[in-house]
Amino acid sequence: MDQLGNLLEGFSVALTPMNLVFLVIGAILGTAVGVLPGLGSAMAVALLLPVTFSLDPTGAFIMFASIYFGGLFGDSTSGILLNTPGNSSAIATSFEGHRMAKDGRAAKALGTAAIGAFMGGMIATTLVVFFSPYLVRLATLFGPAEYFALAAFAFVAISAVVAESVVRGLIALGIGLSLAMVGIDGQSGAARFTLGNPEFFDGISIIVVTVGLLAMGEVLHVASRIHREGSAMQIQTSGSPYLTWREFKQVLPAFMRGTAFGLPFGAIPVGGSEVPTFLAYGTEKRLAKRRGDSMFGGRGAIQGVAGPEAAGNATAGSAMGALLALGLPTSATAAMMLAAFQQYGMQPGPLLFERSADLVWPLLASLFVGLIILLVINLPFASVWAKLLLVPKHYLYAGVAVFSVFGVYAIASSMKDLWLLIAIGVLGFVMRRFEIPVAPVLIAAILGPLAETELRRALAVSEGDLGILVASPISVSLYAIMALAILISIVQHLRHRKAAAL
Amino acid sequence: MTDSERREDKFHPPAGASPATTDARVSASEAVSPTPSWLAGRGELVVAAMTLGIAVFLTVGIVTxxxxxxxxxxxxxxxxxIVAGLLYVLAVLLAVQVVRAPRPVDGDSNSSRVGVSTxxxxxxxDIDTTSEIRVIRSTVNPKTTSKIGLTDWKTTGIVLASVIIFVLILQPIGWLLAAAALFWALAWALGSTRPLFDIGVSLIFSSCMQLAFSAGLGLTLPSGILTGVFSWIN
Incomplete structure (x- = not known):
């Protein structure tokens, strides 16, 4: 098989000493930021993204991928021990994980989480390797109208279908699209919304947007809360992180079920792993009820940690596949990854596997190596990482702020970017304050230009006839799935409204 | 039931169901003054105004x-x-929603992190309202219980001002001192009680970054008034 040969070649690049060093550094940094209380994998990627830009592309992506997965490994630690999940993807893990920790089985919960993350990631990455050529083949059938349908699907899914409030989700989407329109229009050469200032001709860097919304916005949000909220109680880790053979046999099906939930969701743009992790959690909960398991919901059951954690990392793994093969970012973190590719002048999608095979295959190979390294540095040393939870909050967020101004300045040594960072940070703060989701902003900012270009290209070909948008089976089925999703979401909203009215 | 009450129920079990968890929003509603102003729960009009502002900005940009x-x-x-049209509609819809059904948002650090429909x-x-969601809420600082739902404008303002000052002084005085000053100011604003010790911490932090990224990775950071001192590094 082609894939196997390519992958082996990828391993030969990923295993060179220099790349291994990047891999280990990325894994350590990612885990560290993920473990730090309140910071999660999304923040890890946002803060460390600019740092990787000074490396060569292969090294940068290898390091970047291990930061991402490292963040995912670390996320659950603060959720389990402090009950403050670093990322929303770790919430479902925290439910049972924190119960186990309170029951004196913190180490076991952390160990289960690490193994779950490893298995979910491993299976997902393996499938990505073997299925991506088919995805690429599918993507070559895509023309302008189909790409526009894909982007529209992503916009609607993330802002309307899964959002708490449709209006607020769409506002976030509109803000993202507006940010993306600033700069020279590639097709006509017109300067748009630049106020005549040449500094804006290149547009607003997506990295400034991400760091502003996720990091600077978070610092301001923490400032608005820190003297209001008490500190969370940390539970000491004790016991052995390793699972006994009997326990392993118990949780293995939970790992598999979680992975099965996570895999498809990586390829659907619903904002990341909240939905699959909750699905996995709900399934384990129902199964425990059927078994008559009193641990679940009481003292904490390992299945409740295993399922969601495997689901979370499986989502991340297949999201990587969707990103590389289709160029479709399905979560905020994947959107940042796409921004990183663009920074190096590469456009993920079908052409990436052809033109940049020397980068894609080492990247995929490094995911395997990275997961093994992460398991090794996480499983036995979970209680060592937990020491990071002791970093006082005031130093932590002072550090985050310094890191974000540093990262933004490092992109282009531009003062304009720093002022933009502050403005977008204030925007992020306002959005956090009113619980407006930020993921649609990021997805819109990154996919906006694609959607616009493809829409105009399609309409130019058809000379303004809107019919071209629904002229192919692919785009029709994408719109059909979208309509179905909207319908389900309406039914669900109505049901809850009815339930609340009773 | 109004929308806002429903929301509250979703996150919060009836009082007493969970004695172990301090419930931020319940204390927030207790703390509201006897005659709440019309604006209570309607602060989100700021977002509607902002959306409208962006739409107007786009319109002006399109016309000119x-x-x-x-x-x-x-x-x-x-x-x-298309985008500007969408934003006009959304700004109006949000304003109508907020005016008709005020939405008290307590800005809890944990619950507001979720961007997905609860x-x-x-x-x-398969989550019931009495068990899981509440476990991820933050605890309340006993000293400021009465203000839990309110934004701490003083600290936020100090942090924002510190970042602005950092941007202003970065080029004149250089990364090392500016970043140390930013770190120190934020640590102090966010509750550090050892300002003298912090001077050391911030200088070590900013010089480590300068060393790692400037000397190690070759990123250029402004050296400002310390130019001469740094010439040996670069």
Missing amino acids: MDVPEGAGSPGPTFFPI DLLNDVG
């Missing part, structure tokens, strides 16, 4: 745009017109 000759038809204003997550996760 120099469209080069020979630009194809759908031209450069085509997409912005209804949806409750459904797929």
Whole structure:
């Protein structure tokens, strides 16, 4: 098989000493930021993204991928021990994980989480390797109208279908699209919304947007809360992180079920792993009820940690596949990854596997190596990482702020970017304050230009006839799935409204 | 039941159901003054105004745009017109929603992190309102219980001002001192009680970054007034 040969070649690049060093550094940094209380994998990627830009592309992506997965490994630690999940993807893990920790089985919960993350990631990455050529083949059938349908699907899914409030989700989407329109229009050469200032001709860097919304916005949000909220109680880790053979046999099906939930969701743009992790959690909960398991919901059951954690990392793994093969970012973190590719002048999608095979295959190979390294540095040393939870909050967020101004300045040594960072940070703060989701902003900012270009290209070909948008089976089925999703979401909203009215 | 009450129920079990968890929003509603102002729960009008502002900015930009000759038809204003139209509609819809059903948001650090519909997550996760969601709420600082739902403008303002000052002084005085000053100011604003010790911490932090990234990775950081001192590094 082609894939196997390519992958082996990828391993030969990923295993060179220099790349291994990047891999280990990325894994350590990612885990560290993920473990730090309140910071999660999304923040890890946002803060460390600019740092990787000074490396060569292969090294940068290898390091970047291990930061991402490292963040995912670390996320659950603060959720389990402090009950403050670093990322929303770790919430479902925290439910049972924190119960186990309170029951004196913190180490076991952390160990289960690490193994779950490893298995979910491993299976997902393996499938990505073997299925991506088919995805690429599918993507070559895509023309302008189909790409526009894909982007529209992503916009609607993330802002309307899964959002708490449709209006607020769409506002976030509109803000993202507006940010993306600033700069020279590639097709006509017109300067748009630049106020005549040449500094804006290149547009607003997506990295400034991400760091502003996720990091600077978070610092301001923490400032608005820190003297209001008490500190969370940390539970000491004790016991052995390793699972006994009997326990392993118990949780293995939970790992598999979680992975099965996570895999498809990586390829659907619903904002990341909240939905699959909750699905996995709900399934384990129902199964425990059927078994008559009193641990679940009481003292904490390992299945409740295993399922969601495997689901979370499986989502991340297949999201990587969707990103590389289709160029479709399905979560905020994947959107940042796409921004990183663009920074190096590469456009993920079908052409990436052809033109940049020397980068894609080492990247995929490094995911395997990275997961093994992460398991090794996480499983036995979970209680060592937990020491990071002791970093006082005031130093932590002072550090985050310094890191974000540093990262933004490092992109282009531009003062304009720093002022933009502050403005977008204030925007992020306002959005956090009113619980407006930020993921649609990021997805819109990154996919906006694609959607616009493809829409105009399609309409130019058809000379303004809107019919071209629904002229192919692919785009029709994408719109059909979208309509179905909207319908389900309406039914669900109505049901809850009815339930609340009773 | 109004929308806001429903929301509250979703996150919060009836009082007494969970003695172990301090419930931020309940204390917030207790703390509201006897005659709450009309604006209570309607602060989100700021967002509607902001959305409207962006829409107006886009409109002005569209009207004044120099469209080069020979630009194809759908031209450069085509997409912005759609986005601006969408934003006008959304700004009005949000304003109407907020005026009709005020939404008290307590800004809890943990619950506001979730960007996904809680209804949806409750459904797929088989979650009942009494058990899981509440476990991820933050605790309340006993000293400021009465203000839990309110934004701490003083600290936020100090942090924002510190970042602005950092940007202003970065080039004149250089990364090392400016970043140390930023770190120190933020640590102090966020509750550090050892300002003298912090001076050391911030200087070590900013010089480590300078060393790692400037000397190690070759990124250029402004050296400012310390130019001479740094010449040996670069």
